[in-house]
Amino acid sequence: MVLSRTIGSDSDDSVHSTFASRYVRTCLPRFRLAENSIPKEAAYQIINDELMLDGNPRLNLASFVTTWMEPECDKLMLAAINKNYVDMDEYPVTTELQNRCVNIIAHLFNAPLGESETAVGVGTVGSSEAIMLAGLAFKRKWQNKMKALGKPWDKPNIVTGANVQVCWEKFARYFEVELKEVKLSEGYYVMDPEKAVEMVDENTICVAAILGSTLNGEFEDVKRLNDLLVDKNAQTGWDTPIHVDAASGGFIAPFIYPELEWDFRLPLVKSINVSGHKYGLVYAGIGWVIWRNKEDLPDELIFHINYLGADQPTFTLNFSKGSSQIIAQYYQLIRLGFEGYKNIMENCRDNALVLKEGLEKTGRFNIVSKDTGVPLVAFSLKDHSQHNEFEISDMLRRFGWIVPAYTMPPNAQHITVLRVVIREDFSRTLADRLVSDIVKVLQELDTLPAKVTAKIEISEEKGIEYKTELEVQRKYTDAWKRFVANKRKINGVC
Amino acid sequence: MVLSRTVHSDSNDSLHSTFASRYVRTSLPRFKIPEESIPKEAAYQIINDELMLDGNPRLNLASFVTTWMEPECDKLMMAAINKNYVDMDEYPVTTELQNRCVNMIAHLFNAPLGDTDTAVGVGTVGSSEAIMLAGLAFKRKWQNKMKALGKPCDKPNIVTGANVQVCWEKFARYFEVELKEVKLSEGYYVMDPEKAVEMVDENTICVAAILGSTLNGEFEDVKRLNDLLVEKNAKTGWDTPIHVDAASGGFIAPFIYPELEWDFRLPLVKSINVSGHKYGLVYAGVGWVIWRNKEDLPEELIFHINYLGADQPTFTLNFSKGSNQIIAQYYQLIRLGFEGYKNIMENCRENAIVLKEGLEKTGRFNIISKDDGVPLVAFSLKDHSQHNEFEISDMLRRFGWIVPAYTMPPDAQHITVLRVVIREDFSRTLAERLVVDIEKVLHELDTLPARVNAKIEVCEEKGLVVDEGELDVQRKFTTAWKKFVADKKKTNGVC
Numbered sequence: 001m002v003l004s005r006t007i008g009s010d011s012d013d014s015v016h017s018t019f020a021s022r023y024v025r026t027c028l029p030r031f032r033l034a035e036n037s038i039p040k041e042a043a044y045q046i047i048n049d050e051l052m053l054d055g056n057p058r059l060n061l062a063s064f065v066t067t068w069m070e071p072e073c074d075k076l077m078l079a080a081i082n083k084n085y086v087d088m089d090e091y092p093v094t095t096e097l098q099n100r101c102v103n104i105i106a107h108l109f110n111a112p113l114g115e116s117e118t119a120v121g122v123g124t125v126g127s128s129e130a131i132m133l134a135g136l137a138f139k140r141k142w143q144n145k146m147k148a149l150g151k152p153w154d155k156p157n158i159v160t161g162a163n164v165q166v167c168w169e170k171f172a173r174y175f176e177v178e179l180k181e182v183k184l185s186e187g188y189y190v191m192d193p194e195k196a197v198e199m200v201d202e203n204t205i206c207v208a209a210i211l212g213s214t215l216n217g218e219f220e221d222v223k224r225l226n227d228l229l230v231d232k233n234a235q236t237g238w239d240t241p242i243h244v245d246a247a248s249g250g251f252i253a254p255f256i257y258p259e260l261e262w263d264f265r266l267p268l269v270k271s272i273n274v275s276g277h278k279y280g281l282v283y284a285g286i287g288w289v290i291w292r293n294k295e296d297l298p299d300e301l302i303f304h305i306n307y308l309g310a311d312q313p314t315f316t317l318n319f320s321k322g323s324s325q326i327i328a329q330y331y332q333l334i335r336l337g338f339e340g341y342k343n344i345m346e347n348c349r350d351n352a353l354v355l356k357e358g359l360e361k362t363g364r365f366n367i368v369s370k371d372t373g374v375p376l377v378a379f380s381l382k383d384h385s386q387h388n389e390f391e392i393s394d395m396l397r398r399f400g401w402i403v404p405a406y407t408m409p410p411n412a413q414h415i416t417v418l419r420v421v422i423r424e425d426f427s428r429t430l431a432d433r434l435v436s437d438i439v440k441v442l443q444e445l446d447t448l449p450a451k452v453t454a455k456i457e458i459s460e461e462k463g464i465e466y467k468t469e470l471e472v473q474r475k476y477t478d479a480w481k482r483f484v485a486n487k488r489k490i491n492g493v494c
Numbered sequence: 495m496v497l498s499r500t501v502h503s504d505s506n507d508s509l510h511s512t513f514a515s516r517y518v519r520t521s522l523p524r525f526k527i528p529e530e531s532i533p534k535e536a537a538y539q540i541i542n543d544e545l546m547l548d549g550n551p552r553l554n555l556a557s558f559v560t561t562w563m564e565p566e567c568d569k570l571m572m573a574a575i576n577k578n579y580v581d582m583d584e585y586p587v588t589t590e591l592q593n594r595c596v597n598m599i600a601h602l603f604n605a606p607l608g609d610t611d612t613a614v615g616v617g618t619v620g621s622s623e624a625i626m627l628a629g630l631a632f633k634r635k636w637q638n639k640m641k642a643l644g645k646p647c648d649k650p651n652i653v654t655g656a657n658v659q660v661c662w663e664k665f666a667r668y669f670e671v672e673l674k675e676v677k678l679s680e681g682y683y684v685m686d687p688e689k690a691v692e693m694v695d696e697n698t699i700c701v702a703a704i705l706g707s708t709l710n711g712e713f714e715d716v717k718r719l720n721d722l723l724v725e726k727n728a729k730t731g732w733d734t735p736i737h738v739d740a741a742s743g744g745f746i747a748p749f750i751y752p753e754l755e756w757d758f759r760l761p762l763v764k765s766i767n768v769s770g771h772k773y774g775l776v777y778a779g780v781g782w783v784i785w786r787n788k789e790d791l792p793e794e795l796i797f798h799i800n801y802l803g804a805d806q807p808t809f810t811l812n813f814s815k816g817s818n819q820i821i822a823q824y825y826q827l828i829r830l831g832f833e834g835y836k837n838i839m840e841n842c843r844e845n846a847i848v849l850k851e852g853l854e855k856t857g858r859f860n861i862i863s864k865d866d867g868v869p870l871v872a873f874s875l876k877d878h879s880q881h882n883e884f885e886i887s888d889m890l891r892r893f894g895w896i897v898p899a900y901t902m903p904p905d906a907q908h909i910t911v912l913r914v915v916i917r918e919d920f921s922r923t924l925a926e927r928l929v930v931d932i933e934k935v936l937h938e939l940d941t942l943p944a945r946v947n948a949k950i951e952v953c954e955e956k957g958l959v960v961d962e963g964e965l966d967v968q969r970k971f972t973t974a975w976k977k978f979v980a981d982k983k984k985t986n987g988v989c
Contacts, residue, residue, distance in 0.1 A: 035831055054587045054588055065578045069576075072534045073538070078568065078572055081571065082563075091548040093545050127813070284814045322778045339530050
């Protein structure tokens with residue numbers, strides 16, 4: 001008689017499906033490294049499941065950053081995921097692709113280059129790094145100029161509008177440059193060129209104009225700024241330059257507004273940054289900064305890396321990083337070409353108009369954004385007495401949409417807007433659906449007249465602390481307004 | 495009678511396979527954006543083919559940066575590729591994962607945290623950004639201190655060894671801090687703690703020690719530096735702190751050298767950076783910086799981003815970036831756990847010793863690296879009269895290996911080394927194969943005695959300008975190389 005004995009398979013975890021195993025019974029480590037390893041399937045499943053509770057990137061209408069690319073490009077990116085971009089000698093083709101992108105973008109911006117001249121520029125992790133590099137170049141150039149003139153150079157400043165993205169504030173604070181902001185006013189949400197030029201003084205290292213304000217998508221009038229600054233420079237002899245923050249607009253204007261003069265066609269524009277991961281149509285993690293020519297980038301800021309004798313100049317804040325986004329940018333530039341980008345931007349603009357008209361038809365909203373500029377729709381309620389934009393934003397989340405509400409920077413902080421960014425992958429169908437969902441939200445809000453006020457009355461009567469959704473929302477709104485009043489930077493969207 | 499007519503299909507490119515189409519006959523755009531679109535298959539194929547001429551990342555023995563991850567992790571990374579990490583309100587779980595990584599790494603470094611304290615730290619794109627943030631915090635803290643004392647605060651400096659990675663030079667130049675370097679000497683290739691402490695003055699914002707020098711993998715003696723600096727601080731009252739650049743060593747020392755005191759156990763260590771993409775075993779693009787506690791990170795450097803009322807403090811140079819490396823780092827931390835990392839580091843160390851012994855057996859090399867430290871083998875030729883390390887490096891490329899040769903920084907610039915970094919995916923089989931290939935290269939070089947000299951003699955005799963032979967070009971590189979070093983340019987640009 002053969003006695004068979006089953007071996008206890010408790011310890012053989014590979015037999016159990018993940019959801020049958022002990023790994024889903026224990027709490028994930030949060031603060032300390034666990035002693036033991038766990039199987040890769042379990043690790044994958046647990047993390048994947050927790051990430052389900054993140055928002056859906058494609059429904060995130062707050063962001064300008066690309067959320068969809070063709071599968072062929074995904075394939076290229078995955079194949080390059082283990083290439084460290086900075087190893088120029090080991091990956092010469094990837095380095096070459098970066099150089100080609102820089103040249104292509106420089107020509108798109110009408111950089112004054114001869115036939116065989118190579119452009120001056122670099123790929124960065126995003127517009128934040130690009131702006132810091134451009135600012136550093138201006139600061140160093142200005143310092144050298146002041147030293148040569150024997151003047152003090154310890155108090156540089158930069159003139160921008162109050163609508164700047166937070167990375168300008170970061171640049172100012174980290175690199176010890178004073179930020180002189182031109183305040184906005186109701187109805188005028190970009191930098192006023194006249195006020196900007198007035199603020200320019202001897203210590204101004206540059207004036208920064210934005211092509212595509214994050215708040216309402218508007219393009220600033222760079223030409224007017226250029227013309228006024230040329231006049232002022234002629235009077236003062238200070239030679240103050242311009243930087244154009246074209247993070248969003250740089251991949252829009254050349255395709256659908258080619259007659260708009262904002263780039264190197266204007267003589268005072270010395271550097272431009274653009275986000276490859278916005279309308280460059282690449283996933284998050286890539287930006288570009290282009291200088292007009294070699295003189296605008298002081299040589300002392302450039303480091304020379306030498307590998308086996310091959311000299312490669314570099315000027316970036318980051319060193320090691322992945323190569324995937326560079327390759328993806330080149331893919332997009334050659335895959336789409338001029339006509340491809342043009343078609344996509346025209347589609348975005350058309351869909352933005354569809355959304356805008358749908359909202360106007362409800363009769364409940366003022367449209368704060370313009371038709372030309374970055375394809376987005378910024379809108380606010382006509383009637384604030386019963387409800388506000390934060391409530392609309394909150395209720396839209398139930399449908400899956402993420403539509404942010406913001407207050408404007410000083411001096412327009414009493415204006416709150418909702419903002420929908422139209423990206424490449426926001427089709428007309430989605431636009432129509434969003435309008436119908438907003439209509440549903442409005443209907444629901446109408447049935448709850450001033451619930452917030454009512455709750456306050458009740459709680460005051462009963463002395464109860466209500467922590468309902470709207471109560472919490474109201475707290476947020478108050479805290480929000482307090483933050484703005486304290487002049488903190490509230491606009492942190494890319 | 496029906497006359498059929500074939501429709502001309504020239505314009506219907508989707509019929510043609512990519513290599514049959516016109517797209518492979520035209521030159522790829524290099525400087526200007528092309529007017530027209532091309533099919534996605536063609537775009538993919540063309541770029542993919544050109545990239546075949548890049549080196550193979552896994553054979554790139556120059557780099558510390560991870561070149562292999564498990565397929566499950568690749569899957570997670572691809573799924574997260576369209577998530578913009580900075581959208582904290584939209585992706586709260588991804589943000590939470592970052593916070594967990596920060597806490598885990600802080601505990602790994604023995605940060606003095608209570609049970610309910612959360613660690614102070616942030617994920618960055620790499621150690622470069624991490625070091626700049628740490629340096630910025632030191633600079634601002636020092637400036638505040640000097641202002642409070644009514645002293646000048648316009649000439650900050652930082653003390654490091656000459657073996658520092660290029661990002662310290664970048665930090666110094668971009669943020670206007672003077673870099674005071676402790677020079678190396680032959681046989682001593684890291685920062686000497688005594689010399690470093692001597693160089694500390696009132697304007698020193700911090701002393702930076704390296705755990706895992708890029709040149710030879712050595713760990714600097716941070717404990718000794720701490721003890722000497724404690725004494726000096728007691729005398730001077732300057733309170734100079736220490737930063738540890740643990741880019742490589744931070745994910746090695748806690749696992750296989752746990753008794754080595756180099757982290758927050760030493761009281762003067764105020765911040766530490768580590769590269770997640772080196773021995774954190776994640777692909778390029780993630781680093782971590784941890785501060786000892788809140789006081790070491792001046793509040794004025796932190797920005798508060800407000801989305802719908804939720805306040806999130808941030809302190810990074812970069813803003814938008816992909817989320818996948820953060821998720822991959824968390825995957826590795828929970829997938830491997832302490833034992834997993836320990837096993838991998840022990841394997842790396844074993845394989846480094848196998849390689850080292852193989853090289854020693856040839857009898858032709860001096861081993862510059864130590865057994866302890868980052869698992870790498872740095873070696874140089876015993877006899878330089880006929881050939882040099884650059885030639886070996888060049889010839890190894892033919893076998894597919896990328897093994898870099900470097901000259902040491904001042905004052906040891908006459909020493910050239912070859913360096914092989916042992917990463918997780920460098921198995922013993924590959925180590926043995928590399929030794930065999932190096933022996934082949936030595937054989938071949940031996941049959942070509944001093945070819946460079948021979949060429950020069952021939953040219954001089956005949957008065958000819960000989961064609962640019964491979965070794966001639968190599969000699970030009972070597973001479974240019976030495977010139978660069980003599981010009982005191984930073985030669986070591988490897989991460």
